[in-house]
Amino acid sequence: MQNILIAGASRGIGLALVRAFLERGERVHVVVRQPGNEALKNLAEQHPQRLNLIVSDLTGDQAAERIAAALDAPLDIALFNAGISARQTIEDVSHAQIVELFLTNAIAPLRIARALSTRMANDAVIAFMSSQMGSVELARSAEMPLYGASKAALNSLLRSWSRAADRPNACLLALHPGWVKTDMGGDNAPVEIVDSAAGLVVSLDAHRGKSGCYFVDYQQQTLPW
Numbered sequence: 001m002q003n004i005l006i007a008g009a010s011r012g013i014g015l016a017l018v019r020a021f022l023e024r025g026e027r028v029h030v031v032v033r034q035p036g037n038e039a040l041k042n043l044a045e046q047h048p049q050r051l052n053l054i055v056s057d058l059t060g061d062q063a064a065e066r067i068a069a070a071l072d073a074p075l076d077i078a079l080f081n082a083g084i085s086a087r088q089t090i091e092d093v094s095h096a097q098i099v100e101l102f103l104t105n106a107i108a109p110l111r112i113a114r115a116l117s118t119r120m121a122n123d124a125v126i127a128f129m130s131s132q133m134g135s136v137e138l139a140r141s142a143e144m145p146l147y148g149a150s151k152a153a154l155n156s157l158l159r160s161w162s163r164a165a166d167r168p169n170a171c172l173l174a175l176h177p178g179w180v181k182t183d184m185g186g187d188n189a190p191v192e193i194v195d196s197a198a199g200l201v202v203s204l205d206a207h208r209g210k211s212g213c214y215f216v217d218y219q220q221q222t223l224p225w
């Protein structure tokens, strides 16, 4: 049985990944910022002993310590999924919104991953939910430039870590889940949540035991940085 951490899993793609890993028999450590999530309660009842619920806002000062304290086994996969969208322009975004966006989408995930990197098993994967909008080369974030910039910042921090003296032994992954029918992706999105999650599980599994840093989507295609 593998130990999987999904950080940011109250709904959407994160929740679907929790369900997918539980269904194939793994133990899943789930980080959400609010207690009392009905879907997770039901999953915990269906899969006794295999869902470890950790309540923490990922942007909180004590998030890394709180998550580390709740882990009782080395992690085979850690996925930092939480993210927020941003439709403002550079002109109309407030400083507080900029801080929240970049803290949630780029800084907090890397900060927590770095703190947990000594808690990973051999052959582990540390993954982050990025977006094709974070690809500077593809330049697909004209409609949401600040969101794209926050995911580009995530990718940049990830690549920097992969070249730093304190890089982890684990494989580092930036993931694009597709344009997915969630609260964030909206009803017009072409990809169903279960299909995105199923593809992401394949992408995660395929990188166990590898070294280096990769940017791939839910169909195992490599994206340019």
Ligand SMILES: NC(=O)c1ccc[n+]([C@@H]2O[C@H](COP(=O)([O-])OP(=O)(O)OC[C@H]3O[C@@H](n4cnc5c(N)ncnc54)[C@H](OP(=O)(O)O)[C@@H]3O)[C@@H](O)[C@H]2O)c1
Residues within 6 Å of the ligand: 007, 008, 009, 010, 011, 012, 013, 014, 031, 032, 033, 034, 056, 057, 058, 059, 081, 082, 083, 084, 085, 104, 129, 130, 131, 132, 176, 177, 178, 179, 180, 181, 182, 183, 184, 185, 186, 189
């Ligand atoms: N949907 C798409 O088409 C698409 C495309 C490319 C990339 N992505 C990325 O994929 C990831 C998941 O997206 P989604 O579509 O599933 O989004 P979603 O339905 O809006 O869900 C976002 C999740 O992130 C959690 N979250 C946000 N901020 C958090 C914080 N500070 N602490 C803890 N949890 C936090 C939310 O928890 P609460 O319920 O507490 O708010 C929720 O569980 C995001 O990183 C997103 O940027 C999505």
